Amino acid sequence: QVVPVNGGKVVVRETQDESSTWPINVDGIDQEVVDKMVYDALVWSSIHGLVVGDRSVQRSSTVPGVGLVHAPFALLPMPFPATQLNQANELAPIFNELVDRVSLDAKFLQDSLSRTKKADPFTSRLLDIHAKMLEINKKEEIRLGLHRSDYMLDEQTKLLLQIEMNTISSSFAGLSGLVGKLHRSLLSNYGEFLGLDSKRIPDNAAVSQFSMALARAWTEYNNPRAVVLFVVQAEERNMYDQHWLSTTLKEKYPLLFSIYCIKKFVCYGTLISICPCETEDNKYKSFCIGFIETSKIDAEAELLPDGTLVMGGQVIGIVYFRAGYTPNDYPSEAEWRARLLMEQSSAIKCPSISYHLVGTKKVQQELAKPNVLERFLDDKEDIAKLRKCFAGLWSLDDSDIVKKAIEKPELFVMKPQREGGGNNIYGNDVRETLIKLQKEGSEAEAAYILMQRLFPAVSTTFLMREGICYKDDTISELGVYGAYLRNNEKVILNDQCGYLMRTKVSSSDEGGVAAGFAVLDSLYLT
Numbered sequence: 001q002v003v004p005v006n007g008g009k010v011v012v013r014e015t016q017d018e019s020s021t022w023p024i025n026v027d028g029i030d031q032e033v034v035d036k037m038v039y040d041a042l043v044w045s046s047i048h049g050l051v052v053g054d055r056s057v058q059r060s061s062t063v064p065g066v067g068l069v070h071a072p073f074a075l076l077p078m079p080f081p082a083t084q085l086n087q088a089n090e091l092a093p094i095f096n097e098l099v100d101r102v103s104l105d106a107k108f109l110q111d112s113l114s115r116t117k118k119a120d121p122f123t124s125r126l127l128d129i130h131a132k133m134l135e136i137n138k139k140e141e142i143r144l145g146l147h148r149s150d151y152m153l154d155e156q157t158k159l160l161l162q163i164e165m166n167t168i169s170s171s172f173a174g175l176s177g178l179v180g181k182l183h184r185s186l187l188s189n190y191g192e193f194l195g196l197d198s199k200r201i202p203d204n205a206a207v208s209q210f211s212m213a214l215a216r217a218w219t220e221y222n223n224p225r226a227v228v229l230f231v232v233q234a235e236e237r238n239m240y241d242q243h244w245l246s247t248t249l250k251e252k253y254p255l256l257f258s259i260y261c262i263k264k265f266v267c268y269g270t271l272i273s274i275c276p277c278e279t280e281d282n283k284y285k286s287f288c289i290g291f292i293e294t295s296k297i298d299a300e301a302e303l304l305p306d307g308t309l310v311m312g313g314q315v316i317g318i319v320y321f322r323a324g325y326t327p328n329d330y331p332s333e334a335e336w337r338a339r340l341l342m343e344q345s346s347a348i349k350c351p352s353i354s355y356h357l358v359g360t361k362k363v364q365q366e367l368a369k370p371n372v373l374e375r376f377l378d379d380k381e382d383i384a385k386l387r388k389c390f391a392g393l394w395s396l397d398d399s400d401i402v403k404k405a406i407e408k409p410e411l412f413v414m415k416p417q418r419e420g421g422g423n424n425i426y427g428n429d430v431r432e433t434l435i436k437l438q439k440e441g442s443e444a445e446a447a448y449i450l451m452q453r454l455f456p457a458v459s460t461t462f463l464m465r466e467g468i469c470y471k472d473d474t475i476s477e478l479g480v481y482g483a484y485l486r487n488n489e490k491v492i493l494n495d496q497c498g499y500l501m502r503t504k505v506s507s508s509d510e511g512g513v514a515a516g517f518a519v520l521d522s523l524y525l526t
């Protein structure tokens with residue numbers, strides 16, 4: 001029995017019975033009831049903003065309010081052990097601290113990624129920015145991290161093992177909490193009938209906690225005229241997730257943002273969302289500096305002698321990146337110049353180039369090596385907790401592992417230094433790619449890491465996509481958000497900030513919701 005959630009802490013009343021039966025049996029639910037729930041869920045998601053841009057509508061990824069469709073979601077919450085949620089929550093502040101410590105060790109970052117640099121031009125460019133910051137001795141005194149650490153519950157070992165740590169553009173803080181609310185609403189109507197208790201769905205305050213972290217960071221920047229800049233992609237079907245965050249920020253901290261409300265930006269208060277797209281009805285065109293045209297960056301962004309970043313006459317206090325994590329975001333030199341300019345400035349970068357690099361797969365793999373965590377953390381218990389959630393991670397210069405992966409590729413995932421889903425290599429492709437790399441005998445292998453493949457328990461679930469309900473065998477991935485804010489020696493925030501549950505068809509290798517592989521879900525604590 002579980003008493004759900006109290007500021008993120010789950011209280012378990014009795015010891016859990018591992019063998020207790022799965023609480024949700026979708027096969028036992030009458031079709032008529034499923035149909036009713038589907039209808040109610042579609043209405044709920046539409047009227048509560050659990051939405052994304054519809055790919056079949058051309059302008060849906062550029063113009064808000066045009067071509068909305070419900071975000072893909074699971075019809076019912078996913079059973080998940082409270083103990084493991086607690087474990088993941090407990091890990092969040094430790095990972096936050098680790099990211100911060102590692103970010104300060106420039107040599108470790110450069111060394112860890114030195115071979116990758118030769119093999120991967122994208123990582124190389126990021127490292128160049130990092131190296132330039134070292135050259136000019138740039139110090140980030142105020143450091144803001146809005147991270148998400150992702151896990152799978154490995155069925156065989158029953159261990160909660162980390163998939164990856166996201167330090168840039170951690171998505172779905174805006175939408176994930178809505179899914180829990182949707183599921184509670186459904187269970188408050190159908191729960192008794194289904195034998196499910198809506199109170200077992202834990203609270204998920206990700207959006208308010210992330211916006212609070214942004215607001216606290218703004219306060220630390222200590223310039224009442226400063227604005228928060230959202231750097232976004234030109235086309236973004238997941239824009240409502242971002243708007244949930246910026247709108248919550250504005251609504252929860254009205255004084256902060258309305259006192260210096262400038263008429264031109266009245267649409268966003270002083271919170272400007274800078275979008276590189278140019279739509280015919282975009283009134284804020286003149287402020288669309290974004291990532292697209294050099295001329296615009298040069299025209300709109302400048303660095304004052306004291307390091308202040310100014311755009312469109314506005315001082316930028318925080319640069320919050322929801323772009324810049326993929327090579328596609330840098331189609332020309334202009335985008336790299338923009339990134340460099342922002343990095344050089346005194347604005348708080350979320351993330352800074354160092355934080356960004358700490359989130360690479362290669363650094364994840366380096367941190368999992370023996371005695372590396374000890375370089376960064378003092379607390380032995382914290383180190384043990386982190387290590388316990390590390391899956392097997394290897395570099396491709398480990399010939400024994402490469403041999404094993406060629407023999408049994410299904411037990412491994414091969415990962416390049418990329419974010420955003422859809423980039424990993426699985427199954428027979430692992431074998432083929434490894435053999436190819438061996439034959440080439442080049443530096444190219446340093447672009448990848450190998451990871452132990454995790455196998456979570458499979459369960460049958462209803463998945464909702466574009467108004468259609470599918471029943472399928474699925475596995476799930478739990479993400480826990482973490483916010484970290486520090487000003488020099490003072491740690492101002494170091495918290496877990498709610499969760500993201502994603503459920504995907506078990507036959508699909510990849511798991512991105514935006515990439516079209518997974519649906520948003522919530523937890524049903526067992």
Ligand code: ADP
Pocket residue numbers: 150163164391413415418419420421422423424451452453454455477509510511512
């Ligand atoms: P990205 O930064 O692109 O999200 P991830 O490392 O999270 O990269 O991998 C993308 C997806 O691939 C994950 O969401 C998960 O579904 C799947 N995946 C990644 N690593 C593993 C693994 N070790 N075992 C099983 N599936 C994995």
Ligand code: MG
Pocket residue numbers: 164165166418419420421
């Ligand atoms: Mg990632």
Ligand code: MG
Pocket residue numbers: 150164421
């Ligand atoms: Mg991921």
